[in-house]
Amino acid sequence: MPVLKYNETPAHQVKEGVNRKLLYLNDLMTVIIDFTNGPWDEPDAPHSHPHEQTCYLAEGEIIFICEGEPDQILKAGDMFSVPSNKLHTIQLLSKTARLVDSFNPIRRDFI
Known part of the structure; x- marks a missing residue:
């Protein structure tokens, strides 16, 4: 489907408090991930x-952690990138x- 209408598209629950919606072509995928289970202690x-x-942070505040890089506190409007096979994660602050x-x-694996 070439259009994803946010309010009309069911979300896939990844785990309690984490839902995602997908839009993709043959070689490119966009994923909206909504978190409602913050803040996290770790x-x-x-x-x-x-x-x-x-990644574009559309709402909220996180710590972005990426192998070999200093941890970054990111807020709405900020972005980050991750090269192939590099360890990374986030911590939800909001x-x-x-x-x-x-x-x-x-x-x-998301489909």
Whole structure:
């Protein structure tokens, strides 16, 4: 589907307080992730994947943690990127947050 209307698209619950919505083509995926379970006392477990990733923080406040880089406190309007196979994670500082991730190639594990 070439259009995702936010209020008309059901979310997939990843875990309690974390929901995502997907839009994708053959080689590019955009994922809206809504968090309602913050703030967190600790960061989520670090992970890596072969996909290149960019992220726009549309709402909320997080700490972005990426292997080999200083931790960054990010607020709405900020962005980050993650190269392939680099360990990274976030820690939610606000009660809610919305991240808009883009992946290349697409995350087949999300479909």
